[in-house]
Amino acid sequence: MKAGVKWPTFAYEEYCGRIERAKQCLEKHDLDAMLLFSPTNWWYYAGFRDAAQMHNDVWRSCLIVCRERDPIAVVHAAFQWCIATMSYVEDVRVWSESDHFMVQMFPNSFYELFFGTIEELGLANKTLGIETGPDIETYLSFDEYEMIKQRLNQARIVSADKAIWDQRMIKTPFEQALIREGSRRACECVRGAYETIRPGVNELDVHRAFWRKAVELDMIEAPYHGTWLCFSSNKDEVMGVDRWITGPVDRIIQEGDQGLCDCGPTYKGYQLDFQRTFYVGEPPLDMVRYHDIATEAHLETVAMMKPGVRMCDLFQKSLDALKKRDYEHPHIISFIGHQEGLSNHEPPWVTAAEETPLQPGMVVAIEIGAFDPNREYFGGMPEDIILITENGHENLTASLSHKLWVAK
The missing domain is CATH 3.90.230.10 (Creatinase/methionine aminopeptidase superfamily)
Structure with missing residues (x-):
C-alpha cells in the first residue's frame, strides 16, 4: 500500500475493489484502457479531485485506468498534494509549464508526458476509451480530442461511457x-x-x-x-x-x-x-x-x-x-x-x-x-x-x- 495517504477519500480496500471492478468492465467492453479527463471520474476511481474547478488546459491532467495494470495519473504539479495525501494511485507522473525552482525538475508539457506514457505502456496501438457522452462532464476540449485521435492514429479511440456507467450505476x-x-x-x-x-x-x-x-x-x-x-x-x-x-x-x-x-x-x-x-x-x-x-x-x-x-x-x-x-x-x-x-x-x-x-x-x-x-x-x-x-x-x-x- 502507498505510504503517506493521510486523508484518503475512501479506504484502501474500497480503492482496490473499484480498480478491480474497472478492469472487469474494461474486459467486458473490449477496452485496453480508459483515458479519463473528468474530475468526477478522478474522484471515483482514484480519490483525488480538482477543488478549484480548473478546466483550462493550463492545468491539464488525466487518469489512465488500464485493464492489465494499476492506474497511472499524469497530472499538473498543482495536484501533487491531493494525490500524495488523498489517493492510493502509486504511479504519478507530474508536469509543470514553469521553470520555477519548486517545479523545474518536471517535464514542461502535459502532452509530451501524456503521449510518452501511452507509448511506454504499450497502448499506442490499442483500444482506448475516452469520456464522450452527455452524462459526464469532462475537461477535454473538442480540439484536444481531435488532436489525441490524430496523434494516436494507430490506436482505436472509442467512447468509455458504457464501461464507466456499467460500474458507477451500481453503488458499492x-x-x-x-x-x-x-x-x-x-x-x-x-x-x-x-x-x-x-x-x-x-x-x-x-x-x-x-x-x-x-x-x-x-x-x-x-x-x-x-x-x-x-x-x-x-x-x-x-x-x-x-x-x-x-x-x-x-x-x-x-x-x-x-x-x-x-x-x-x-x-x-x-x-x-x-x-x-x-x-x-x-x-x-x-x-x-x-x-x-x-x-x-x-x-x-x-x-x-x-x-x-x-x-x-x-x-x-x-x-x-x-x-x-x-x-x-x-x-x-x-x-x-x-x-x-x-x-x-x-x-x-x-x-x-x-x-x-x-x-x-x-x-x-x-x-x-x-x-x-x-x-x-x-x-x-x-x-x-x-x-x-x-x-x-x-x-x-x-x-x-x-x-x-x-x-x-
Missing part, C-alpha cells in the same frame, strides 16, 4: 452508506428551510436558511456542494405558476404563493436530488387534489421498485397510476427518474424506452407530477431517492413527509 456498500446518511441530512436542510416560509419572508432568506443548515450538517464541499432550487410564484405573476429551474430572486413571499424545492446539497461528493411542494396560506381544493394525485401515483410507482423491474415498466406504471386517478395527461418531461451519485443526473434514465432492469445497489431518483390544466395551481411533483436492495427498495428521503407543506 460504502457509497450506499454515504448516500443514505447524506439523504437524512438533506431532509433536515429542507425541513429547516421550509420552516422559515411564511408571508413577508424574502425568498432569498429561505435559501439562506437552507445553506446555513447545510453548513451546520457538513454538506458544503467545493466544488461539489450541489444546487438547491426553491422558488415560489402565484397565478397573477408573469408566467403564473410556470416557474421552474430558477435560482432565488429578491421576492417577498405572500399568501397564495405556491412552489417546490428540487435538487439539494451534497455529502462527501454525492449529490442528492429530491422534491417537495409547499403552499402559503390555506390551500385551495384543486391545489390539494392535484398534489395528492401526484403523491399517490408517485408512491404507487415507487412501491413496485425491486430487482428485475425494467425502467420502462416504471414509466408505464406511473402513467397507469395517474390515469387511475383521472389524470390522463402526459408527463411534463420525457423521464420520471434517473440514477443518482457523484453527478446529479446519471444514466440510465427512467423513460418509456429504457429496458435496463433495476439491480441491487442502484440509487434512483423517481419524480412524478400532476398539474392543474388551467395553470392556476401548481399541483405537485414529489421526488424521492430510492436505493434498490436485494429484495426490494429503501426510500432514503422518506423521513421528509410527502404531505403538502402548508406555510402560514
Whole structure:
C-alpha cells in the first residue's frame, strides 16, 4: 500500500475493489484502457479531485485506468498534494509549464508526458476509451480530442461511457452508506428551510436558511456542494405558476404563493436530488387534489421498485397510476427518474424506452407530477431517492413527509 495517504477519500480496500471492478468492465467492453479527463471520474476511481474547478488546459491532467495494470495519473504539479495525501494511485507522473525552482525538475508539457506514457505502456496501438457522452462532464476540449485521435492514429479511440456507467450505476456498500446518511441530512436542510416560509419572508432568506443548515450538517464541499432550487410564484405573476429551474430572486413571499424545492446539497461528493411542494396560506381544493394525485401515483410507482423491474415498466406504471386517478395527461418531461451519485443526473434514465432492469445497489431518483390544466395551481411533483436492495427498495428521503407543506 502507498505510504503517506493521510486523508484518503475512501479506504484502501474500497480503492482496490473499484480498480478491480474497472478492469472487469474494461474486459467486458473490449477496452485496453480508459483515458479519463473528468474530475468526477478522478474522484471515483482514484480519490483525488480538482477543488478549484480548473478546466483550462493550463492545468491539464488525466487518469489512465488500464485493464492489465494499476492506474497511472499524469497530472499538473498543482495536484501533487491531493494525490500524495488523498489517493492510493502509486504511479504519478507530474508536469509543470514553469521553470520555477519548486517545479523545474518536471517535464514542461502535459502532452509530451501524456503521449510518452501511452507509448511506454504499450497502448499506442490499442483500444482506448475516452469520456464522450452527455452524462459526464469532462475537461477535454473538442480540439484536444481531435488532436489525441490524430496523434494516436494507430490506436482505436472509442467512447468509455458504457464501461464507466456499467460500474458507477451500481453503488458499492460504502457509497450506499454515504448516500443514505447524506439523504437524512438533506431532509433536515429542507425541513429547516421550509420552516422559515411564511408571508413577508424574502425568498432569498429561505435559501439562506437552507445553506446555513447545510453548513451546520457538513454538506458544503467545493466544488461539489450541489444546487438547491426553491422558488415560489402565484397565478397573477408573469408566467403564473410556470416557474421552474430558477435560482432565488429578491421576492417577498405572500399568501397564495405556491412552489417546490428540487435538487439539494451534497455529502462527501454525492449529490442528492429530491422534491417537495409547499403552499402559503390555506390551500385551495384543486391545489390539494392535484398534489395528492401526484403523491399517490408517485408512491404507487415507487412501491413496485425491486430487482428485475425494467425502467420502462416504471414509466408505464406511473402513467397507469395517474390515469387511475383521472389524470390522463402526459408527463411534463420525457423521464420520471434517473440514477443518482457523484453527478446529479446519471444514466440510465427512467423513460418509456429504457429496458435496463433495476439491480441491487442502484440509487434512483423517481419524480412524478400532476398539474392543474388551467395553470392556476401548481399541483405537485414529489421526488424521492430510492436505493434498490436485494429484495426490494429503501426510500432514503422518506423521513421528509410527502404531505403538502402548508406555510402560514
